[in-house]
Amino acid sequence: MGPEKKIETFLAKEVLRRKGFTRKLVSPGHKGFPDRVVFVYGQTIFVEVKAEQGTLSKLQAKEIMRIKQHGRATVVYSKNDVKILLEALRTNVSSGI
Numbered sequence: 001m002g003p004e005k006k007i008e009t010f011l012a013k014e015v016l017r018r019k020g021f022t023r024k025l026v027s028p029g030h031k032g033f034p035d036r037v038v039f040v041y042g043q044t045i046f047v048e049v050k051a052e053q054g055t056l057s058k059l060q061a062k063e064i065m066r067i068k069q070h071g072r073a074t075v076v077y078s079k080n081d082v083k084i085l086l087e088a089l090r091t092n093v094s095s096g097i
Contacts (some may be wrong), residue, residue, distance in 0.1 A: 003051035032059030
């Protein structure tokens with residue numbers, strides 16, 4: 001299992017542990033769409049998962065900015081980023097996401 005997959009699996013397990021759920025998204029014809037949509041604490045956020053040294057493609061960055069104009073999206077690069085995201089959602093802190 002590659003580093004991104006390990007982080008994505010960790011994200012799904014941690015969200016489930018908090019009584020939420022995630023869905024893997026495939027958007028035919030729309031490359032760059034985030035990997036997961038997360039539903040937890042009564043909130044929804046689109047999440048792109050990258051390895052610690054990973055970088056967003058221009059298309060991914062554009063898609064995330066587009067989503068942020070109408071909702072919430074973020075990128076996680078590590079298990080620690082997942083923990084920070086979930087804590088921010090739990091406390092309903094929207095800064096940066």
